Structure formats: structure tokens, C-alpha cells
Amino acid sequence: MTTPASTKQRLIIIGNGMVGHHLVEQLVEQGALDRYQVTVFGEERHLAYDRVHLSEYFSGRDADSLALSTADYYAEHGIELRLNEAVLTIDRQANEVVTDQDRYPYDRVVLATGSFPFVPPIPGNDRDGCLVYRTLEDLDAIRAAAEKANTGVVVGGGLLGLEAANALRGLDLDTAVVEFAPRLMPMQVDTEGGELLREKIESLGVQVLTERATQCIEDGDTARHRMVFQDDKILETDLIVFSAGIRPRDELARDCGLEVGERGGVVIDDQCLTSDPQILAIGEVALWNQSIFGLVAPGYQMAKAALSTLMGGETRFQGADMSTKLKLLGVDVGSIGDAHGNQNPGARNFRYLDQIKQEYRKLVVSSDGKQLLGAMLVGDNGYFDTLMQYYDNGLELPDDPASLILPSSEGAPALGPDALPETATICSCHNVTKGDICATIDAGAVDLATVKGDTKASSGCGGCAALLKSVVDHELTARGVEVDQSICEHFAHTRQELYDIVRVEGIKTFGELIETHGHGLGCDICKPAVASILASCFNEPITDAAHVPLQDTNDTFMANMQKNGTYSVVPRIAGGEITPDKLVVLGQVAQKYGLYTKVTGGQRIDLFGARLEDLPDIWGELIEAGFETGHAYGKSLRTVKSCVGSTWCRYGVQDSVGMAIQLENRYKGLRAPHKIKFGVSGCTRECAEAQSKDIGIIATEHGWNLYVCGNGGMRPRHAELFATDLNDEQLYRTIDRFLMFYVRTADRLQRTSVWRENLEGGLDYLKEVILDDSLGLGDELERQMQTVIDNYQCEWADAISDPEKLKRFRSFVNDARPDPDIIFTSERGQLRPA
Amino acid sequence: MNTATALKDEAHTDVTWQTICTKADLVTFSGVAAWLATAEGPAQVAIFYLPGHAQELYAIDHHDPFSDANVIARGIVGDIKGEPVVASPIYKQHFRLEDGSCVEDESVTLRTWPVRFDGEKVVIEA
Ligand SMILES: Cc1cc2nc3c(=O)[nH]c(=O)nc-3n(C[C@H](O)[C@H](O)[C@H](O)COP(=O)(O)OP(=O)(O)OC[C@H]3O[C@@H](n4cnc5c(N)ncnc54)[C@H](O)[C@@H]3O)c2cc1C
Numbered sequence: 035m036t037t038p039a040s041t042k043q044r045l046i047i048i049g050n051g052m053v054g055h056h057l058v059e060q061l062v063e064q065g066a067l068d069r070y071q072v073t074v075f076g077e078e079r080h081l082a083y084d085r086v087h088l089s090e091y092f093s094g095r096d097a098d099s100l101a102l103s104t105a106d107y108y109a110e111h112g113i114e115l116r117l118n119e120a121v122l123t124i125d126r127q128a129n130e131v132v133t134d135q136d137r138y139p140y141d142r143v144v145l146a147t148g149s150f151p152f153v154p155p156i157p158g159n160d161r162d163g164c165l166v167y168r169t170l171e172d173l174d175a176i177r178a179a180a181e182k183a184n185t186g187v188v189v190g191g192g193l194l195g196l197e198a199a200n201a202l203r204g205l206d207l208d209t210a211v212v213e214f215a216p217r218l219m220p221m222q223v224d225t226e227g228g229e230l231l232r233e234k235i236e237s238l239g240v241q242v243l244t245e246r247a248t249q250c251i252e253d254g255d256t257a258r259h260r261m262v263f264q265d266d267k268i269l270e271t272d273l274i275v276f277s278a279g280i281r282p283r284d285e286l287a288r289d290c291g292l293e294v295g296e297r298g299g300v301v302i303d304d305q306c307l308t309s310d311p312q313i314l315a316i317g318e319v320a321l322w323n324q325s326i327f328g329l330v331a332p333g334y335q336m337a338k339a340a341l342s343t344l345m346g347g348e349t350r351f352q353g354a355d356m357s358t359k360l361k362l363l364g365v366d367v368g369s370i371g372d373a374h375g376n377q378n379p380g381a382r383n384f385r386y387l388d389q390i391k392q393e394y395r396k397l398v399v400s401s402d403g404k405q406l407l408g409a410m411l412v413g414d415n416g417y418f419d420t421l422m423q424y425y426d427n428g429l430e431l432p433d434d435p436a437s438l439i440l441p442s443s444e445g446a447p448a449l450g451p452d453a454l455p456e457t458a459t460i461c462s463c464h465n466v467t468k469g470d471i472c473a474t475i476d477a478g479a480v481d482l483a484t485v486k487g488d489t490k491a492s493s494g495c496g497g498c499a500a501l502l503k504s505v506v507d508h509e510l511t512a513r514g515v516e517v518d519q520s521i522c523e524h525f526a527h528t529r530q531e532l533y534d535i536v537r538v539e540g541i542k543t544f545g546e547l548i549e550t551h552g553h554g555l556g557c558d559i560c561k562p563a564v565a566s567i568l569a570s571c572f573n574e575p576i577t578d579a580a581h582v583p584l585q586d587t588n589d590t591f592m593a594n595m596q597k598n599g600t601y602s603v604v605p606r607i608a609g610g611e612i613t614p615d616k617l618v619v620l621g622q623v624a625q626k627y628g629l630y631t632k633v634t635g636g637q638r639i640d641l642f643g644a645r646l647e648d649l650p651d652i653w654g655e656l657i658e659a660g661f662e663t664g665h666a667y668g669k670s671l672r673t674v675k676s677c678v679g680s681t682w683c684r685y686g687v688q689d690s691v692g693m694a695i696q697l698e699n700r701y702k703g704l705r706a707p708h709k710i711k712f713g714v715s716g717c718t719r720e721c722a723e724a725q726s727k728d729i730g731i732i733a734t735e736h737g738w739n740l741y742v743c744g745n746g747g748m749r750p751r752h753a754e755l756f757a758t759d760l761n762d763e764q765l766y767r768t769i770d771r772f773l774m775f776y777v778r779t780a781d782r783l784q785r786t787s788v789w790r791e792n793l794e795g796g797l798d799y800l801k802e803v804i805l806d807d808s809l810g811l812g813d814e815l816e817r818q819m820q821t822v823i824d825n826y827q828c829e830w831a832d833a834i835s836d837p838e839k840l841k842r843f844r845s846f847v848n849d850a851r852p853d854p855d856i857i858f859t860s861e862r863g864q865l866r867p868a
Numbered sequence: 869m870n871t872a873t874a875l876k877d878e879a880h881t882d883v884t885w886q887t888i889c890t891k892a893d894l895v896t897f898s899g900v901a902a903w904l905a906t907a908e909g910p911a912q913v914a915i916f917y918l919p920g921h922a923q924e925l926y927a928i929d930h931h932d933p934f935s936d937a938n939v940i941a942r943g944i945v946g947d948i949k950g951e952p953v954v955a956s957p958i959y960k961q962h963f964r965l966e967d968g969s970c971v972e973d974e975s976v977t978l979r980t981w982p983v984r985f986d987g988e989k990v991v992i993e994a
């Protein structure tokens with residue numbers, strides 16, 4: 035039963051920012067709405083948004099996607115949200131808050147008004163084009179001003195200043211940062227770290243000026259403004275962003291006589307109560323124990339404590355850790371605890387500086403060397419999580435603490451999940467401990483998604499995702515829960531198990547496999563996966579009657595379906611080498627069938643916009659001219675990209691094009707768990723970008739160096755050097771083994787890069803299996819590859835010679851005319867979907 | 869929206885069993901597309917054939933509302949917890965063959981029509 039509105043207490047929240055909104059969520063979740071009738075005032079016209087990721091507004095995110103909630107959410111829970119309505123005063127006599135619209139009575143008030151950017155009192159600071167960086171509106175103003183500007187200066191070299199500098203750079207301005215202190219980020223890093231940071235940031239083209247106090251801003255000669263510094267040096271710029279710190283927005287509190295700190299901030303106690311117990315304050319406006327917390331996580335903890343106070347609970351705010359892990363202008367910066375080592379007398383340091391890789395790490399440890407008191411990282415935050423766990427949980431350091439910051443080949447030594455105590459915080463945004471995670475697992479959660487849903491862990495900034503997964507996996511395994519790896523509901527097997535069954539039992543069709551080892555009709559997960567396994571093993575044409583229903587539409591019609599239901603046609607152009615005659619044919623075919631043509635990243639030419647019913651004729655003409663299918667539609671070998679190599683290039687040491695053509699012809703048609711790309715470069719200059727491919731080959735004076743498991747695309751990964759100076763034969767044999775081992779053991783839709791990252795034993799294990807033949811599989815893998823190579827036939831050539839197979843390429847079984855809903859328009863002289 | 873139909877005008881009577889194609893035109897465990905005359909005008913229908921299954925034939929809208937392309941017949945057929953479904957080849961939503969309802973989005977349902985064999989002929993009621 036809910037309490038009738040009239041008997042509910044009236045709670046007013048002033049400020050709809052990150053922390054104010056978090057309090058609203060807490061009120062909803064903890065059932066506080068039974069007791070309180072809630073009204074929220076927001077001065078901005080936007081509903082609470084993710085200020086932490088504000089800069090992404092410049093890199094493609096819009097206001098909607100940054101929003102933390104929706105108006106519907108507020109309405110659904112009966113919370114009155116009054117945006118664009120600032121509170122002007124709090125009338126403590128009448129117990130009312132006052133806006134320019136009305137007066138609103140209250141029983142309790144929560145101040146969550148955040149802070150404002152401090153603009154130093156420099157004459158001229160209010161000139162047009164002098165801006166700040168805090169709200170969506172500020173960013174709109176910066177964007178507008180940048181359109182008329184060539185140069186920009188950020189005043190303030192702290193965290194926010196560098197973020198603003200990055201944004202200006204992104205808006206194509208020549209950017210400089212002016213800092214008053216002798217180094218950048220004086221709060222987070224020391225002299226050495228600051229120096230490194232400066233080098234890194236300058237190498238990105240951002241000018242860094244430290245120890246500069248601006249005296250005044252006036253009209254410039256070459257740009258809009260001229261900044262004059264203490265030593266009469268000047269800097270001219272079109273746009274200035276002030277980021278010289280934040281100040282709490284405590285004006286409401288001041289005006290109504292609440293206690294505020296000397297340097298601002300509404301004084302609160304552990305319960306978040308101000309000097310008037312009817313009024314609470316949380317977030318950046320609040321001053322607790324003489325400190326303002328300019329980060330979002332402490333604000334969230336205050337919101338929890340405030341809720342508890344409102345509900346008569348026991349949760350108190352007990353201060354918060356200001357450790358931060360950031361990426362600024364692409365540079366990792368991390369700071370933990372007493373990073374400067376100046377709060378703990380007797381503290382000792384370990385420091386590591388690499389001026390080549392530009393990395394700096396520092397540990398601050400207790401005098402006995404057993405406790406971590408603080409740490410500072412510049413250049414590589416890979417070390418952060420482990421250090422944070424030592425710090426947070428007071429774990430005893432290893433005998434040689436330096437090992438925690440020294441580079442090792444496998445990156446930072448990870449602290450295993452079992453080494454963490456129950457109290458270890460895994461997710462600091464939502465304050466989830468390892469104990470909380472264990473509790474949900476004990477209560478029946480058996481997978482990551484459920485744990486996430488139950489605890490909200492990893493749903494804040496997401497920084498803990500990897501740690502969370504390893505804790506969950508570890509705890510599940512420890513409880514003997516078999517993590518269900520079945521491919522789908524139709525088979526209680528992994529892809530690898532199905533592969534072994536197919537191999538061992540010689541099963542050649544999906545029907546046979548599901549009858550003997552599965553149940554039901556199958557689905558769009560297991561069917562293509564099994565089709566791929568069958569093709570890897572036997573390489574029968576995928577258009578054979580038994581295989582056709584298994585394929586994704588791309589494989590069925592041997593063409594990639596585009597967004598309007600038409601297809602692309604991609605003939606193989608091995609190694610990217612093509613004769614003029616063939617080039618002419620491609621053009622003629624495209625003209626005849628009205629196709630859009632584009633040179634792709636894989637060094638071949640795609641023809642787009644083919645209608646289903648035209649595919650056989652198009653391919654007829656291409657095959658006639660000597661083309662064959664390029665398998666662009668398949669999870670299979672795509673292309674072998676090559677540079678021009680020793681035949682033409684004056685640097686080349688081997689014939690990279692020749693090798694690329696050899697390899698492409700050898701492995702074409704190989705079906706695998708995912709697509710496979712190769713690259714071959716003719717010398718170490720690496721023009722073919724082979725190290726971003728699944729298989730990369732780089733010529734040496736003596737032969738070929740082989741790199742494996744690289745990736746471009748969404749998650750780039752450098753390929754790793756696998757073997758050196760191989761001759762042609764050795765190269766083929768090594769790749770045969772490698773690819774077949776991948777086909778055999780990878781998960782469905784797992785690229786070689788991800789497969790490699792999940793492979794127990796890593797690269798060394800892979801080398802043992804492939805190069806040293808530690809499992810005795812070498813011959814078998816080579817034989818299996820030979821079968822695939824021997825059974826290769828162009829699927830299109832096979833299809834167009836078979837009337838039964840061609841039946842599938844009719845648009846409609848009862849009408850030969852094309853689909854009238856496919857409509858094209860033209861752009862830059864070619865067709866494109868309407 | 870549609871501008872072409874293969875079917876003669878006399879097929880535009882109220883509700884009738886229309887002959888669409890023959891068994892030989894179908895692809896087992898997969899779909900083909902056809903034109904169908906309906907009261908609202910010509911429609912593109914996807915016909916799926918699951919030989920040996922309790923219900924062997926299904927007729928469902930060929931138009932995929934998520935991509936606005938006519939592609940459903942080219943999707944993969946399977947089952948989810950025993951219910952036969954087809955997965956759209958473009959954005960992979962699943963539609964139940966029985967009633968056309970979308971598994972991922974309750975608010976979306978494709979049209980379905982009764983379909984059966986009449987000897988070797990495939991006939992649909994519309
Ligand atoms: C660019 C940028 C990057 C940041 N990056 C990080 C980061 O990486 N990590 C991190 O932890 N923190 C970061 N922060 C800080 C973080 O955003 C703040 O700590 C957090 O937003 C504070 O929340 P809040 O609710 O206290 O204040 P705010 O989010 O500022 O919300 C206060 C709201 O109250 C409104 N308001 C003020 N006065 C009134 C009034 N009288 N009536 C009605 N409404 C009023 C304001 O308009 C504002 O919308 C960043 C901040 C910025 C600007």
C-alpha cells in the first residue's frame with residue numbers, strides 16, 4: 035500500500051546533475067517514494083547527463099545519448115521534474131523554495147547544485163570568445179566560436195584543462211595550454227611525471243606553457259585576443275577556455291545563512307546534513323571534513339548516505355578515495371592515494387622512468403616496505419588495477435615491490451581474483467565488493483549478466499569490467515559451476531567438440547549431426563557454425579542441397595547482402611594484381627548491370643547493388659573472363675594484401691606480390707570460424723600493413739618473417755612475430771598448421787586475435803604446437819589442409835552450371851520481374867540505395 | 869507501395885485458395901519468395917518448407933519491417949524452444965513462423981497466411 039500523497043513529506047532536490055539524479059535513482063530503488071513526494075529543480079534545460087563523458091559530445095555523441103535517464107522515468111515514478119527552472123532562494127522561515135515561477139513548500143531539501151568553473155579575475159576575461167567547459171551549453175558555445183577561429187588556448191593544465199585542450203584540438207584549432215604551476219596536472223603528478231606528460235602532449239601538437247600567469251587579455255594583432263603574461267610575453271589566440279579549477283555553487287546556502295567553508299562549500303556532516311537539519315547537501319557543492327570532492331564516485335556515496343539519512347538508516351559518508359585513472363589526449367595518467375608521498379612521514383619511493391617509451395611509474399610505500407600508500411602512473415595504466423587492489427585492501431606487498439612497476443613481457447603482473455579479500459571493492463561507482471558478488475552467486479546467479487544485473491557492478495564507468503569478469507569466472511569455477519559453453523539450445527556441445535565429432539565420425543551433413551548429437555530444427559547460430567565446420571573438413575560446395583539451408587544469406591547467394599536487400603559481387607583479385615583486360619571487363623559488367631563500383635581496403639574492386647536474379651548472369655560473364663569468386667561473403671580467406679615489392683620498388687628484397695598470389699591461391703575457399711586476412715610486404719618498410727592481419731608476412735634478405743594473430747577493425751591488435759627467415763616451403767607448412775589449428779580450436783565467430791588472447795599458454799604454447807610439434811599434430815594438420823586445397827572449386831562456377839542451384843536465384847517463384855521496392859538514386863555519378 | 873503483380877485480376881476475389889507454385893519450386897528447410905494477391909493489394913510472401921515436420925509449410929510476410937527490405941524468405945529457419953522461427957538475414961530478429969510475431973520485439977508481427985499442398989501445387993488462402 036502506498037501512503038496517500040497528502041501524508042507524504044515534501045522533498046525538494048535542487049540540481050539535476052549527476053549526483054542529484056543518482057539520489058533520485060536511490061529513492062526509487064529503496065522504496066523512499068512511499069514516504070516522500072519528490073520535486074526536482076534543474077537550472078539547465080537538459081535532464082541529468084553524463085558530465086564525466088561530456089567531451090564525447092564533440093566526438094559524435096549527442097545530448098540524448100549522454101542523458102542518464104528520461105522524462106518518462108521521472109513521470110512513471112511520480113517525481114515532478116522542473117527543468118530550466120533555477121531555485122533563487124530558500125526561505126527557511128516559511129519552509130519554501132522560491133523560483134521565478136512560484137514558491138514551493140518543503141519538509142526536506144537536498145542541495146545538489148554542483149560547482150561552476152572558476153574564471154580568474156583577469157582584466158578582459160569576459161571578452162567575446164572567452165569560454166568555460168562544464169555544460170552541454172558551454173560546449174555548444176565552444177563549437178560555435180571554433181568555427182570562426184584558428185587557434186585556441188586553455189587556461190589551466192589540470193585534468194579538465196587537458197580534456198578541454200583535446201576537444202579544441204578535435205575542433206581543428208592550433209591549441210596551447212597555459213598553466214600557472216611549473217608542471218601539468220600538479221595535483222596528480224610530480225616533476226618527473228609532469229615533464230613526461232608535457233613531452234607526450236607536445237608531441238601531439240599541443241603547445242604547453244607552464245609558469246605563466248596571465249595579466250590581461252586585450253585585442254590581438256594576428257588573432258582576436260592577445261594574452262599578456264607576467265613577464266610581458268604575449269600569446270595571441272582566437273578563443274580562450276578557462277579551466278582553472280571549480281568552485282562550489284553554494285550561493286543559495288550562503289544567502290539563507292547555512293554554514294559554508296572559508297573557501298566555499300556547504301558544510302555537511304557524515305549524514306550529509308547541513309547546519310540546518312532539514313537541509314542536506316551532496317556532490318561537488320558539499321564540504322565534508324574541509325574537503326570538496328571533485329569526482330563523481332564520492333558524490334554517489336554521499337547520495338547513498340543522504341538517502342539513508344532521509345530514511346532513518348545507518349549509512350554514513352566516510353570520505354572517499356580520490357584515486358583516478360584517466361586517459362588525457364590519449365595519454366594514460368593514474369594516481370592512487372598519497373601519490374606525492376607527502377602525507378606519510380617516512381614513506382619510501384620506487385620510481386621507474388623510460389624516456390624512450392615515455393612511461394613513468396612511482397610507488398610510495400610504508401617505511402617497512404609492506405604497505406602501498408600511493409602510486410603515480412604516466413603512460414601506461416595497465417598497472418593501475420592491481421596497484422589499486424593492494425592500496426584499497428591493505429594487502430601486504432610482495433618482497434620486491436618494484437616488480438609491480440617494472441615492465442615485464444606480459445604486462446603488469448595481475449593480482450589473481452582469489453588473492454582479493456571479501457572486502458575488496460570491485461566496482462567503485464556502485465560500491466560493489468567481492469563479497470557482494472559472492473553473495474549473489476551464492477543466491478543463485480550463474481553467469482556474468484545476472485551478477486551485473488543484481489549488483490549493478492560495471493554499469494557505471496565500466497572500468498572494472500575485466501576485473502569483474504575474472505572474479506565471477508573464478509568464483510563460479512570455485513563452486514564447481516560448469517560455465518555453460520554450449521553453442522546454442524540445439525547442441526550441448528562447444529564448437530570445438532562439434533568439430534571433433536564431425537572429424538572423428540566423418541559426419542557430412544547437418545541433418546545427420548543434429549539427429550545423432552542434437553535436437554530440434556537448429557537455428558541461425560548452430561546452422562552456419564556447422565556449415566563452416568563441414569566446409570573446413572570436407573570443402574564440399576556450400577550450395578549443395580544439404581548445405582544450402584544452413585548458410586547465412588550471404589553464403590547461400592554467394593554475395594553480401596546490402597542494406598536494401600541487394601547484393602555485392604566481389605571477384606577474387608589475388609594479391610591485388612589485375613590485368614588491364616580484366617579491369618575492362620569489371621567496368622563493362624558494372625555498366626551493363628547498373629552496379630556501383632568501389633576499390634576496397636582489401637585491394638580489390640567490389641560491385642554493389644546487384645539484384646538477386648541478376649547474380650547468375652553477372653557471374654557467368656565474370657567467370658567467362660577468368661574471374662572466380664572472392665569469398666567476400668564467407669567466414670573464410672578474404673584477401674592477401676601486398677605491396678608492390680622487389681619487382682618495382684627500389685627497396686624491396688623479395689617478390690611480395692608473387693608470394694601474395696601464391697598464398698591467396700593456396701588458401702582461397704578455406705572456411706574458418708571467422709574471416710581471415712593476410713598481408714605481405716616486400717621489405718621491412720611494411721607498406722602492406724601486414725602486421726594488422728591474421729597472417730602477416732614481411733620479406734627479409736633471407737626469406738620471410740611470419741607474424742600471426744593481428745587485427746585491424748574495431749579492436750586493432752598488432753600481429754606477433756612467430757617465425758623468422760622462413761623459405762617458401764617452410765612458410766606454407768607453418769601457415770597450413772597454424773590455420774588448421776585455429777580452425778580446429780577456435781570458438782564460432784572468433785577472429786585469430788581473440789582466439790590467441792584466450793589461448794591458455796599464449797604465444798609460447800602456439801609456437802610449441804606449430805613449430806616444435808609438441809602435440810604430434812603437425813602431419814595431421816598439414817594433411818587436413820591439403821584436403822581443403824585439393825577440393826577447392828569456385829562455388830560460382832559450380833552453381834551456374836547447375837540448373838537446380840540456379841532456381842534459388844529467382845526473385846519470385848511466380849514472377850520473373852524484379853522486386854519493385856528496390857529503388858536507387860544516383861550520387862557522384864553512380865547508383866546508391868534510395 | 870507495390871507496383872507489380874504476377875496474378876491476373878480475376879484472382880482478386882475475396883478469400884480464395886490461390887495457386888502459387890509447385891512443390892519443385894520450394895527449397896527444403898528454407899524459403900522462397902512469391903507474389904500473393906490479397907484484399908489490400910499484392911503482397912510479397914515467403915514460403916518455408918520443412919519436410920517431415922508437424923507442419924510442413926508456412927507462408928509469412930516477405931517484408932522485413934526492421935530493414936524495410938523484402939528479404940525474409942532468405943533467412944535461416946530454425947526453432948527457439950521448439951517453436952519454428954526464421955531469422956531476418958539483415959538484422960537477425962527472429963519471427964515465429966506460426967503467427968509472425970517477433971521474438972525480440974513484441975510490438976512487431978508479420979502477416980501470415982494459411983498455406984497447404986494441393987497435390988503437387990502449393991496453395992495459399994488470402
Ligand atoms: C569535462 C568534465 C570531465 C569530468 N571527468 C570526470 C572524470 O573522468 N571522473 C570523475 O569522477 N569526475 C569527472 N568530472 C567531474 C564530475 O562530472 C562531477 O564530479 C559531477 O558531475 C558532480 O555532480 P554534481 O551533481 O555534484 O554536480 P553537477 O553534475 O554539476 O550538477 C549540478 C546541477 O545543478 C544545477 N544547479 C545549480 N544551481 C542550481 C539552482 N540554484 N537551481 C537549480 N539547479 C541548479 C546545475 O545547473 C547542474 O546541472 C568531470 C567534469 C567535467 C566538467
Ligand code: HEM
Binds near residue numbers: 685
Ligand atoms: C614507410 C614506408 C611506407 C609505408 C608505411 C607505406 C604505406 C602505404 C600504404 C598504407 C599505401 C596504401 C595501400 C592501399 O591503397 O591500400 C601505400 C600505397 C603505395 N605505396 Fe607506400 N608506403 C611506404 C613507402 C613506400 C615506398 C618507399 C614506395 C615506393 C618506392 C611506396 C609505393 C607506394 C605506391 C606506389 C602506393 C600506391 C599508391 C596509390 O594507391 O595511389 N610506398 N603505401
Ligand code: SF4
Binds near residue numbers: 677679717718721722
Ligand atoms: S614494403 Fe618495402 S618493398 Fe614493399 S613497397 Fe614498401 S618499401 Fe617497397
Ligand code: SF4
Ligand atoms: S566500417 Fe562499418 S560502415 Fe564501413 S564497411 Fe565496415 S561495417 Fe560497413
